[in-house]
Amino acid sequence: MTATAEPEVGKSRRRKEDARLITGRTRWTDNITLPGLLHMAILRSPVAHARITSIDVEAARSMPGVLAVVTGADLADEQGSLPCAWAITPDMKNPPHPSIAVDTVNYAGEAVAIVVARSSAEAHDALEAIDVDYDELPVVLDMEAAVADGAVLVHESLGTNKSALWVFDSAEAGTGGNVDEAIAAGEIVLERKFRQQRLIPAFMEPRSVLCDPTGEQVTLWSATQVPHILRLMLALTLGVPEHKVRVIAPDVGGGFGGKLQVTPEEILVFLLARRLGKPVKYTETRSEAMATAHHGRDQIQRLTLSATRDGTITGLKVDLLADMGAYLSLVTPGIPILGAFMFNAIYKIPAYRFSCTNVFTNKVMTDAYRGAGRPEATFAIERMMDELAAELGVDPLAIREKNWITHEEFPFTTVCGLTYDSGNYEAATEKAKQLFDYDGLRREQAERRERGDVVQLGIGISTFTEMCGLAPSRVLGSLSYGAGGWEHAAIRMLPSGKVEVVTGSSPHGQGHETAWSQIVADQLGVPFEDVEVLHGDTQSSHKGMDTYGSRSLTVGAIAVVKAGDKVIAKARKIAAHMLECSEDDLDFAQGRFSVRGTDKGTGITDIALAVFAAHDLPDGVEPSLDSEATFDPENFSFPHGTHLCAAEVDTETGRVTIRKYVCVDDVGKVVNPLIVEGQVHGGLAQGIAQALFEEAVHDENGTLTTGTFADYLLPSAADLPSFVTDRTETPSTTNPLGVKGVGEAGTIASTPAVVNAVVDSVRHMGIDDIEMPCTPFRVWGAIHGRDVDTGGSQAGGGLGSIEGGLQ
């Protein structure tokens, strides 16, 4: 069989990946053992800000099984500084970022000593024998306090807690008007402040890293989203030759941006393995992951929106404070900047100014978390649209329709200078309204208000877009990012007719092995089963930019398609030679070159065998069909959608129940509807969790008080409803597959939909905002006029559980 009649792309293929995952034949990093393997454990600072006055490791050194006990002072000369790849401004303050503290700790959980022992248990036992004296320093945790005069400084030497100020102004950029003039002339001017609480990515697989220094290449296995970036950064940070390092990301159990990092533990395992000449493994506990793996979000957003009395927006001004934590990690400073281009969302806003002050505090670093900057922006603008509708007394859908880009207006260049290539907001919204029974629910809401029901109904809307497919390299360059945004792929045509696809994307749950197989099966006309996708090992997949920012399909798979085009072009020359015709006379379809107007032809896998034998090739043609390609996108892609949430709020208890959630997403062409639907479901769960459940809370000393799954409320199956998901399909025009990316859509869109619904349910009581997470306590407090501590020191976790949306 060399041809597939029915296209693979568009089919709900069950995933190839599942076979090993449902049977336990998995290769999580922590599953790997090697001869002589040693285990590392880390002693972490219990205080958030202190000078280390002494560390006594003598007792630990003599504990059973212990091979090494090491402090920051011991590694100071070789550990380098953890990388930050995004200097958002030339004057950005970026303090040295040690993997292990040398003399000062700046957040609770920072590493202060390491034990390597024969077993993990022995390493942990020895940690308890280490005695550290701290000279505690005052902490600064609140962003507004951190930027006030006379604030406690995280890094005394910087003289400030401000890392950088980044500004975009449409008047200065020449992409729009002057926002101050627009606001001054505004018939309606709304000002709002929103808090994006700190979240924890909480991938299910705790991070693990194993380093084997015994080969010619040092091999590092890591539970990472970014094996290629990690390899380069190990070389740059430690000064080791890049070609002497091999990084492998085996099965990786989720990431959501949380594994888009170069971690202290990766550096430390590398250093200790090298020092001891033996393989060393470190696997974090969940508590360590909660406290020290980077967090997400954490912004204070001030928005000013001006409009005419008929509801037409005339200007938008955004001022952000963004919490970096104590240091800048891999892309920490750039996360809020990714949101800068999304506050205008799907709307025609003529004047726009965005400014963001990045702030240091004595907390663990923030960095990428599903959506990374774009959920924050989408939340703020979608909340503002509801506020504008309320101010004008009109339906919030109508106010959106009045301001959105209509489908005839694409391609549309926004006030930020991005060109949205395609979209149809009307179609997605209409479909969502029908599925939701928007008018019926509005009627019911009115009736309940009229009756004064204890349980009120609210309807929340989110009409979102996002920029996916990170990213055109020239755009990244203009934003001072430290690398390009291309992706690499290669296709190997094996002599037996099978195909290996090498991708620089690094999946960790997305299903690349299945989706890439579908794409290549169609393109080369080979069976789905005959395609093997190789990834996540810098030895087999030597080049890549890895997986994040909904980029795998829109950039990585396009590289695969480009490589496939080259395979076909190479094969065409040989086919013409074999069939004794001109290349121009050949048609290629379903894996077969046919001579037009005849029944002569040959299959691409036959050509692969002929190339392997290489007995009779045209002059000057190399005996290989194998091809590679590196694709750099011209533009982002812009998925969009309309999400509608009906929430019931018990006004006596503050309990929120999602009664109905409908989303219609437009992610362009779909390779595998089953995978797309799964991505939407998971995204929704995470966005809803921000709205209702999750928050990283610190006490006044900077200790994380939501440091386990008992305190940080990841929703369970009982906390979530079933979702109604559907799609419209407006192909992207920026790539040959017409795809847009789906990984982050659900998360970006759902948070404002839920909060808008909660606020809408009680707006008639004079409430126009409830801080996230909208726990029963906060909702009840809003209804009953009680201040329930909006400063973020109240644990959302543990208080917000609802019994699901099941009626």
Place this chain on the structure above:
Amino acid sequence: MRVTMVVDGVSYTDEVEPRTLLVQHLRETLGKVGTVVGCDTSNCGSCTVHVDGHSVKSCSMLAVQADGCEITTIEGLARDGQLHPVQQAFHDNHALQCGFCTPGMIMQAIDLLADDPDPDERTVRHGLEGNLCRCTGYQNIVRAVQDAAHRLKPAAQADREHEAVGGGE
């Protein structure tokens, strides 16, 4: 201490430290790494196995407590190359993404179906409350468990053989 247990049909006798958790024993001594550790507070359920036929979070039990017990892990479910109906249902319904929670989720689902062979959606959701998943939003997991319930009914077996699984292999 010396413990003997049957794991996935094989009897093992080992010396264990009294403090060793069952999950540590399974992973580190017996190499049963299909069972994973996702937390340290017994909240996530990733390490769920069956002990004498009932689901147990294997991080919440000492290895010595399992002395004389029969343990089934995710690695012992498939028989003669045939997936357990719950494994098959997870695959068919795309009830996993990264797959880290999946072993525990499947083990818990089997236990749930043993208690209630025909659970409604609410029962499934509450029955899986102790198993966390960060990828799927649970919708397809719920679907898979209900699908598995259907498959496990003897009468349904014949019907299913005629059913085309849309787009599947």
